[in-house]
Amino acid sequence: MSSEQARPEDGERPLRRDAAENRERLLRAAFDLFAEQGPEVGVNDIARRAGVGPGTLYRRFPTKEALIDALYDIVFDEILDTVHQALDSEEPGEALELCLRRSGEIMASHRGCLARLWTAARPDGAGDRAPEWWAVMDRMLERAQSAGRVRQDVTVQDVRACLISVRCIVEETVADSPDLWRRHLDLLLAGLRPAAVTQAVG
Amino acid sequence: MSSEQARPEDGERPLRRDAAENRERLLRAAFDLFAEQGPEVGVNDIARRAGVGPGTLYRRFPTKEALIDALYDIVFDEILDTVHQALDSEEPGEALELCLRRSGEIMASHRGCLARLWTAARPDGAGDRAPEWWAVMDRMLERAQSAGRVRQDVTVQDVRACLISVRCIVEETVADSPDLWRRHLDLLLAGLRPAAVTQAVG
Amino acid sequence: MSSEQARPEDGERPLRRDAAENRERLLRAAFDLFAEQGPEVGVNDIARRAGVGPGTLYRRFPTKEALIDALYDIVFDEILDTVHQALDSEEPGEALELCLRRSGEIMASHRGCLARLWTAARPDGAGDRAPEWWAVMDRMLERAQSAGRVRQDVTVQDVRACLISVRCIVEETVADSPDLWRRHLDLLLAGLRPAAVTQAVG
Amino acid sequence: MSSEQARPEDGERPLRRDAAENRERLLRAAFDLFAEQGPEVGVNDIARRAGVGPGTLYRRFPTKEALIDALYDIVFDEILDTVHQALDSEEPGEALELCLRRSGEIMASHRGCLARLWTAARPDGAGDRAPEWWAVMDRMLERAQSAGRVRQDVTVQDVRACLISVRCIVEETVADSPDLWRRHLDLLLAGLRPAAVTQAVG
DNA sequence: GATGAATGAGACTTCATTCAT
DNA sequence: GATGAATGAAGTCTCATTCAT
Structure with a gap:
């Protein structure tokens, strides 16, 4: 998982450190919740588990779909x-x-x-x-x-x-x-x- | 599928002909829609495809769950x-x-x-x-x-x-x-x- | 309650005996169910308790309202x-x-x-x-x-x-x-x- | 009614100002509509009267029941x-x-x-x-x-x-x-x- | 940049009433 | 006349997404 933020997509500036941390936390939360509760987990649950607001999730991933793709x-x-x-x-x-x-x-x-x-x-x-x-x-x-x-x-x-x-x-x-x-x-x-x-x- | 109405559950009177037809149509509609659109199809869509109102679906299957189980x-x-x-x-x-x-x-x-x-x-x-x-x-x-x-x-x-x-x-x-x-x-x-x-x- | 069918409204022919019985049964069922379950009971429940179909209830009482009024x-x-x-x-x-x-x-x-x-x-x-x-x-x-x-x-x-x-x-x-x-x-x-x-x- | 937001429940952070206003508006709308139309008013009507979406009502009160309790x-x-x-x-x-x-x-x-x-x-x-x-x-x-x-x-x-x-x-x-x-x-x-x-x- | 309140379409379900059998 | 299947508007509630703070 740590390999993720090390490979910034071309043309995008690397994330600030706190933003990268949030991204990481969101992914981990998503992994955990999907494993625990199956594929019906809501984005708010993921955000809460990650300790951020849903707005932050949407700043990192434009869509629930995109978050899952990242997974x-x-x-x-x-x-x-x-x-x-x-x-x-x-x-x-x-x-x-x-x-x-x-x-x-x-x-x-x-x-x-x-x-x-x-x-x-x-x-x-x-x-x-x-x-x-x-x-x-x-x-x-x-x-x-x-x-x-x-x-x-x-x-x-x-x-x-x-x-x-x-x-x-x-x-x-x-x-x-x-x-x-x-x-x-x-x-x-x-x-x-x-x-x-x-x-x-x- | 045609074996369904031929095996009435014990103790239950067989369905009236029109009711049996609707049941059949609902199951067929559900089969088709699930195949076409995956498991997220709404009950209203199924009912519409079957040509009945949502109430009819719920008369036959007390729950979306129950409909899927029947499938x-x-x-x-x-x-x-x-x-x-x-x-x-x-x-x-x-x-x-x-x-x-x-x-x-x-x-x-x-x-x-x-x-x-x-x-x-x-x-x-x-x-x-x-x-x-x-x-x-x-x-x-x-x-x-x-x-x-x-x-x-x-x-x-x-x-x-x-x-x-x-x-x-x-x-x-x-x-x-x-x-x-x-x-x-x-x-x-x-x-x-x-x-x-x-x-x-x- | 028995005084009910003895007083047919003017201009209406008295009910046939089975119809009168159904009316009686519906009223009794309604009394019982309202007492047991409060005012939210549905007409189908009343009909079922009375042992008749909902259609019969609506032949006797044009409206749920009307049934309650009779009560x-x-x-x-x-x-x-x-x-x-x-x-x-x-x-x-x-x-x-x-x-x-x-x-x-x-x-x-x-x-x-x-x-x-x-x-x-x-x-x-x-x-x-x-x-x-x-x-x-x-x-x-x-x-x-x-x-x-x-x-x-x-x-x-x-x-x-x-x-x-x-x-x-x-x-x-x-x-x-x-x-x-x-x-x-x-x-x-x-x-x-x-x-x-x-x-x-x- | 104004005493409500002045007494935040222990351990809960006070609502943001806009949220508190909406809560207030919802309660007032509910009071009015219940008085006008009796206890059968729908939550959507209440939300509309309060000028918010139904989702907002449910963010503030997890259930219609809960809203009424608050009243x-x-x-x-x-x-x-x-x-x-x-x-x-x-x-x-x-x-x-x-x-x-x-x-x-x-x-x-x-x-x-x-x-x-x-x-x-x-x-x-x-x-x-x-x-x-x-x-x-x-x-x-x-x-x-x-x-x-x-x-x-x-x-x-x-x-x-x-x-x-x-x-x-x-x-x-x-x-x-x-x-x-x-x-x-x-x-x-x-x-x-x-x-x-x-x-x-x- | 982060927050979380707000949104609103749409999900499932109920039920008074109608109508084909 | 009786039956119960069908109707469909309306109800409560959810959740991916947006936006004011």
Whole structure:
């Protein structure tokens, strides 16, 4: 989350320190409340939890929509960072699995704010860095297939579907069965592997 | 949907013909609008689309909640019927796969009304027939495992997670990529099979 | 209440027996529900309690208003009968007090349906027999004054105010303190008497 | 009414000036409309009359109920102030009568908003200051009895009943016969006095 | 720049009354 | 004549957003 204010959008002057703090507090409050109460939280609640007035929220985010987008961007950035790290890891065969597992972990830590990740409304992923995500995943999938760890017919679309799947299982079950999504991801990974490869689930 | 008025709840007299028609129209309108505009549609819009006044909607469904529940019950009933048929089919090894595929088809035909199927809020499935669903799925899974078509470590919880997964992929993608959910289900089914079994995907 | 259908309004043919029964049942249901739940009861509830459909209610009473009016007329008729009896009683000095007490008793047995008795909206009493009531009360007051049981400066308006008072105390308190209105009426009666007359309260 | 914003509840910061003005306007509008149209007035009408949106009303009063309560509290506070003043007056024998008369005046100036004063639903009087009212009235009654101005058998319950009575007569008659309630209160006061005391009515 | 009061469209729901069956 | 389904205006209340302080 702290990476946010470090990357001021081009052409905009960086925020004054107190303004940046308010932005930070609002985002944190939004994360917390969405996780606690689901997606129906009102902007006033978020502002109150952040300790600011609703007017301040609207100075930082022109719209409730925009605030939520910022949330998703944060999650997506985290995931993207992880993906890059996985790509740089030394074992190309493992990178894809590792990356999916870590993406799951990140999503699990942001329950309630995931509904827009890889959504129909944003078919390409999320936010501005989506093309980047597709490129890296493409590369990673190719390597995994070269290493014989993933079936040849699997496409990046399939991988994306797997992440939608994980996102959804997380949202629905992480509160009551914190591990169910991991089990489900294992299943998905098993489905991605060539039949000959030994499968270890759970 | 037509099975609805054919199964009058015990102890309740069947609806008058005009009333039954209105009920039907309301449900259809709700299905359509939820699919078109998501779960935020207002009751007045639904009533207008059905060609009745809001009061009529409330005579039939005491609450917006109740209307939505009726929607889910319809979908769930359809699925349950399908599951029973699959169980009665002659090839026990195929029944589970068949049943998942058909459940997917049903869900795909009701986009926008699925959000509560197999949800955390209804951990046992949906509606009153949920225990029935668990029982049948249990039986079906057992048979598939006996026939060597599904790994021994798979549980009904895993099967349920697969359906949550399909539900979610349908909701997110069926409008733009009508076949993606089938492809994803193939992946899931592959993941359920023992490694030795030949996998045919797509 | 049974006196109601015995007095068909001029020019209207008497009701068929089942229609009359329905009318009776509706009035009784209305009495009961108003007493139980206050003046907010809906017409559908009344119809249901009476065992008829709302359409039937509206065939009998053109308006909710009209139904309530009928209720008041019944109570007022009862009171008027009592007043006549009191006037015919042998002790003219006692008649007024007796009549007020009995009116109170009748009101107490119809809690919840009294709000329109002697109301601003019906300044002359209630219903069509109001002039009759004023006439009788006038006569009774005169006698009581002649007998020296009531102060000379008391007017029928004062007597009416006393009844409004009793009505109100009944409505507010009869459920919790069934005797409070009697006590209050005693007070009022004491106030009506010439100072010299011995007062026995409670 | 002007005493309202002068007594900010403990722990709550005082309202901003504009907010306080709106609150005042809302209360005044509510008083007026209730007096004009009875207790069925809608909140939107009140808001419109006050010149604000319905949302503003709900920011100040979380519920229609709460708004009405505020109205009653204002009237009750006025009455209570008066009662205290009467108690402090130099002639203990007169205090009770004075207090009842002044309470009547206050009620007469708030027609339409009295239905809940000394109601069954609030058996102890009204609002939070009810115990205070009972205590003061107790004291006042005792003094009046010691001074021989009120009969020994009169209780505070009787006094409360007298006020219910006055409230009711005010509500029913003040619009058409602005003085009738005074006359009725005289009657009640006469009823409270020992028989020996000279009674001057009207 | 921050605050929080105000806004007002629109949400869900009720209920006296009408009318097709 | 009876029924109860349908009506739809109106009610209470919410909440994303704007604006005076």
